[in-house]
Amino acid sequence: MSQTNSEILRAEDLHTYYGKSHILQGVSLTVGEGELVTVLGRNGAGKTTTLRTLMGLTPARHGTINLFDRDITRWPPHKIAKLGVGYVPEGRKIFGHLTVHDNLRVPAARPGTWTLNTIYDLFPRLAERRSSKGANLSGGEQEMLAIARALLLNPKFLMLDEPSQGLAPVIVDEVMHTIRQMRDEGIAVLLIEQNAWLALGSADRAYVLGDGRIVDSDSAAAFLENKERVKALAGASLDPAGTQ
Amino acid sequence: MELLLFNIFNGLIVGLFYALMALGLSLILGLNGIINFANGSFLALGGYLAFTLKPEIGFWGALVASPLLAGLIGLVIERGLIRPLYGRDPLYSLLLTFGLAMIIQTMLRMTWGANGLPFKVPDFMSHPLSQTYFFLTGYRVFVVVLTILAAGSLFALLQFTRVGVRIRAGNSDLETVSALGINIYRLRAVNFGLGILMAGLAGVLAAGRLGLTPTMGASLLMPSFVAIIVGGVGSLMGSVLGGIIIGVASGIVTTYYPAASQVVIYLIMAVVLIVRPRGLLGQEGLLE
Ligand SMILES: Nc1ncnc2c1ncn2[C@@H]1O[C@H](COP(=O)(O)OP(=O)(O)O)[C@@H](O)[C@H]1O
Ligand SMILES: [Mg+2]
Numbered sequence: 001m002s003q004t005n006s007e008i009l010r011a012e013d014l015h016t017y018y019g020k021s022h023i024l025q026g027v028s029l030t031v032g033e034g035e036l037v038t039v040l041g042r043n044g045a046g047k048t049t050t051l052r053t054l055m056g057l058t059p060a061r062h063g064t065i066n067l068f069d070r071d072i073t074r075w076p077p078h079k080i081a082k083l084g085v086g087y088v089p090e091g092r093k094i095f096g097h098l099t100v101h102d103n104l105r106v107p108a109a110r111p112g113t114w115t116l117n118t119i120y121d122l123f124p125r126l127a128e129r130r131s132s133k134g135a136n137l138s139g140g141e142q143e144m145l146a147i148a149r150a151l152l153l154n155p156k157f158l159m160l161d162e163p164s165q166g167l168a169p170v171i172v173d174e175v176m177h178t179i180r181q182m183r184d185e186g187i188a189v190l191l192i193e194q195n196a197w198l199a200l201g202s203a204d205r206a207y208v209l210g211d212g213r214i215v216d217s218d219s220a221a222a223f224l225e226n227k228e229r230v231k232a233l234a235g236a237s238l239d240p241a242g243t244q
Numbered sequence: 245m246e247l248l249l250f251n252i253f254n255g256l257i258v259g260l261f262y263a264l265m266a267l268g269l270s271l272i273l274g275l276n277g278i279i280n281f282a283n284g285s286f287l288a289l290g291g292y293l294a295f296t297l298k299p300e301i302g303f304w305g306a307l308v309a310s311p312l313l314a315g316l317i318g319l320v321i322e323r324g325l326i327r328p329l330y331g332r333d334p335l336y337s338l339l340l341t342f343g344l345a346m347i348i349q350t351m352l353r354m355t356w357g358a359n360g361l362p363f364k365v366p367d368f369m370s371h372p373l374s375q376t377y378f379f380l381t382g383y384r385v386f387v388v389v390l391t392i393l394a395a396g397s398l399f400a401l402l403q404f405t406r407v408g409v410r411i412r413a414g415n416s417d418l419e420t421v422s423a424l425g426i427n428i429y430r431l432r433a434v435n436f437g438l439g440i441l442m443a444g445l446a447g448v449l450a451a452g453r454l455g456l457t458p459t460m461g462a463s464l465l466m467p468s469f470v471a472i473i474v475g476g477v478g479s480l481m482g483s484v485l486g487g488i489i490i491g492v493a494s495g496i497v498t499t500y501y502p503a504a505s506q507v508v509i510y511l512i513m514a515v516v517l518i519v520r521p522r523g524l525l526g527q528e529g530l531l532e
Contacts (some may be wrong), residue, residue, distance in 0.1 A: 095415060106424050153424065
């Protein structure tokens with residue numbers, strides 16, 4: 001278990017609603033400095049809602065969120081982002097009518113290693129397509145663009161919502177490689193995945209979400225030792241061979 | 245022939261007022277998601293501010309300062325009154341801007357009187373440039389040039405500055421813009437102010453052409469909505485094009501059948517809605 005010395009994120013007893021439906025029913029989780037933590041769970045478990053709550057997009061009605069030693073529970077998204085949080089939303093949410101380059105000019109750039117130039121070095125494909133409209137990119141290119149956009153904030157903490165969704169296996173490998181690269185550079189990562197085997201292969205720790213509650217958590221290594229445990233908790237769609 | 249040209253040119257000038265107003269309306273509809281019925285009153289406010297400022301800082305000073313001042317007032321009103329209504333039933337903001345239109349209009353009447361006031365433009369601009377084409381006064385040419393400049397600057401701002409890029413991004417997905425660290429409350433206020441600035445500029449220009457009355461903007465408001473529909477909702481270029489088209493069409497009809505000069509505007513709208521519901525430059529899928 002790679003429980004690190006200092007926590008950057010501590011969420012406690014989060015309760016989130018969409019109107020009257022009570023979606024998150026007491027979610028608590030932590031992320032340590034430099035850690036890659038994954039949140040698993042089947043479709044509709046509340047993974048996206050968890051990230052949206054942490055990002056301030058769908059604020060929690062009860063519970064507290066501490067980030068970088070600050071209580072950000074009632075903060076608006078832009079203030080949270082400016083603390084150094086990169087958010088790669090579900091479905092990428094590329095600005096389709098904007099060019100790649102303009103997409104990269106939207107974020108409130110914080111000073112740091114990531115600038116337009118270093119981003120184009122990291123993702124040469126985006127440099128090639130800088131004048132293309134976001135909507136005309138392939139799924140993989142869009143995912144890279146969404147990650148690039150978040151990196152321009154020079155985040156200390158990166159949250160990604162199912163980055164592998166709808167991508168070809170080769171591209172998924174590339175995306176996962178980039179995510180590990182970021183973790184290795186010291187960025188803490190909270191990665192949401194439906195594909196448990198994929199996420200556990202890269203993560204330090206994992207939480208399993210079921211019906212708006214954390215139903216299990218352990219080191220990634222411990223989960224990987226016991227395949228039945230993952231299958232039982234997260235559903236049959238998580239077969240390592242992908243025989244869904 | 246001269247009469248036709250005269251009316252076409254007149255129509256073009258009025259069309260440019262529609263265009264400026266429609267640009268402001270489109271901006272505000274796009275990012276703020278509000279149909280701003282107060283735009284006409286802000287237009288009049290711009291004109292009256294220029295009327296009051298001109299003796300102090302001259303025509304050119306007033307031309308620059310009044311739209312800016314109107315924009316600033318718009319920005320403050322957005323922060324105070326409109327901001328609490330985002331995310332609610334559109335009916336609220338509709339009612340609010342409608343009420344705002346009335347309040348501003350009444351304030352104009354109380355401050356400057358209900359009667360029309362003249363707004364004199366510098367002498368050198370008020371003379372015809374040509375004997376044959378007597379209607380080609382310096383001022384009218386000036387209005388054309390200035391509208392092109394203003395619309396051009398707005399497009400450049402949206403295309404090339406970061407604020408502009410963020411406004412365009414926010415038009416489609418404001419939430420993601422906020423998650424990328426942008427204060428969308430401020431962005432919306434700036435955008436609203438920018439829209440009012442365009443209305444204020446239209447007000448100063450229209451004052452020099454039509455004079456001032458508290459209701460001067462009200463008569464330009466409906467055609468500006470039509471301009472947006474004809475040009476295509478969501479397309480700023482469309483708003484300009486729509487304004488010019490209905491202005492010129494109205495001018496042409498004035499020559500032959502003056503009684504129908506306003507009706508033709510709505511006729512064009514009806515035809516566009518039937519033949520091409522998205523408008524001339526509107527995006528596919530928005531309305532069809
Ligand atoms: N905007 C919304 N309004 C109402 N219910 C929603 C909304 N978004 C998600 N839900 C519901 O909340 C639950 C959790 O959704 P979500 O967080 O998207 O799950 P996951 O990301 O794990 O698939 C689901 O039952 C879903 O139907
Ligand atoms: Mg989800």
